[in-house]
Amino acid sequence: MSKLTTCEMVVARANNRPSQEELIKDYYSYGKIGKEIIKMINQFDDLNPHDQLAKDYIKEYYKFLKKVSSSRIQINKWIELINSLQSETSWIEYKFSDNSIINEKPNYSFDENRKTSINNAFSVEEILDEIVYQTRTILIGKEHDYNKLLNMNLANYCELSTNFIIELANKYNIEAKSIKIFPAFSQNPPLYETEMNNHYFAIINIDDEYYLIDCTYSQFFSWYRNHIERLGTYSYNGCSLGVYMLKDLEREKVARTILKKGWIKLTEENLKHYLDGFTLYYRNGLYYENLGVADYKVDYNIDTYINFLFGDDSQIKHESRRFLGYQYSPLKNRNFKF
Numbered sequence: 141m142s143k144l145t146t147c148e149m150v151v152a153r154a155n156n157r158p159s160q161e162e163l164i165k166d167y168y169s170y171g172k173i174g175k176e177i178i179k180m181i182n183q184f185d186d187l188n189p190h191d192q193l194a195k196d197y198i199k200e201y202y203k204f205l206k207k208v209s210s211s212r213i214q215i216n217k218w219i220e221l222i223n224s225l226q227s228e229t230s231w232i233e234y235k236f237s238d239n240s241i242i243n244e245k246p247n248y249s250f251d252e253n254r255k256t257s258i259n260n261a262f263s264v265e266e267i268l269d270e271i272v273y274q275t276r277t278i279l280i281g282k283e284h285d286y287n288k289l290l291n292m293n294l295a296n297y298c299e300l301s302t303n304f305i306i307e308l309a310n311k312y313n314i315e316a317k318s319i320k321i322f323p324a325f326s327q328n329p330p331l332y333e334t335e336m337n338n339h340y341f342a343i344i345n346i347d348d349e350y351y352l353i354d355c356t357y358s359q360f361f362s363w364y365r366n367h368i369e370r371l372g373t374y375s376y377n378g379c380s381l382g383v384y385m386l387k388d389l390e391r392e393k394v395a396r397t398i399l400k401k402g403w404i405k406l407t408e409e410n411l412k413h414y415l416d417g418f419t420l421y422y423r424n425g426l427y428y429e430n431l432g433v434a435d436y437k438v439d440y441n442i443d444t445y446i447n448f449l450f451g452d453d454s455q456i457k458h459e460s461r462r463f464l465g466y467q468y469s470p471l472k473n474r475n476f477k478f
Contacts, residue, residue, distance in 0.1 A: 144227040153231040157185040194236045202369035206474040209374035237292040237364035244399040272402030291362035298356040302340040315345040324422045326454035350406035371478040372425025374470040381417035408442040427463035434478045
């Protein structure tokens with residue numbers, strides 16, 4: 141198949157299945173592996189976007205990708221196959237991305253007759269809720285489509301959302317700051333060639349208490365890349381952070397609060413749990429194979445994270461570059477348990 145290099149191409153492929161003749165043309169020369177690929181592609185094409193069977197199919201699909209990455213195929217055909225499967229993965233992930241791995245929805249209901257403003261808020265919580273409400277109203281658009289507050293609909297809107305929060309806070313003389321998270325907390329050198337993986341959130345100060353606001357956080361809890369089996373797949377980066385937030389009770393509490401309310405009090409513990417998710421997000425499967433166990437704890441303390449965000453330190457300076465971002469060599473043990 142032709143490589144899917146744009147979002148438009150991915151969407152078009154997700155919505156339009158190829159003929160069996162086209163699949164045979166693309167994969168028949170790979171023999172048994174090619175037949176398995178065709179079977180899996182047909183399975184994904186047969187499912188509707190919200191079919192829960194996709195979870196099991198995606199799990200098996202990533203296991204298959206690990207098998208292919210260690211298979212003995214002539215080198216040129218192997219590279220060709222890996223490239224084709226990356227394109228298949230992109231439309232499969234997109235097709236089922238509008239599902240969440242967590243049952244926490246934003247606490248939001250649009251009301252065009254509402255007269256609430258920050259000026260008539262009676263408490264810090266009401267001020268924060270109002271800032272989040274106004275920001276979410278911007279995000280849902282003129283159609284007032286609540287679904288835009290969920291999953292991958294919020295991808296690429298974090299900077300816009302955070303800028304609006306800052307402008308709104310400044311309008312009411314509330315101290316606010318936009319924080320940019322670079323992949324692996326590293327601007328120089330960058331983890332990725334593009335800036336698409338940056339994330340923004342806001343910190344605001346009310347009565348000398350600090351709060352974290354992130355109105356686009358649910359993008360990280362979509363099914364998109366939130367399958368732990370993705371770890372260890374050659375030429376892929378790691379899982380999204382949502383799956384890791386749910387693997388620890390305290391991290392999950394932080395995640396649920398932000399997903400629902402859009403904000404959380406900025407304690408050292410809460411900030412660490414929030415940033416731990418990003419730290420885990422940037423690791424690939426080689427990190428855990430080298431460690432010898434799939435341990436999703438993070439040892440960085442709040443002082444280290446402050447240096448990551450505002451100093452010249454970064455995750456890249458503490459962990460091997462080959463363990464972060466795209467995984468450029470196959471696992472030694474493709475059956476490693478993640």
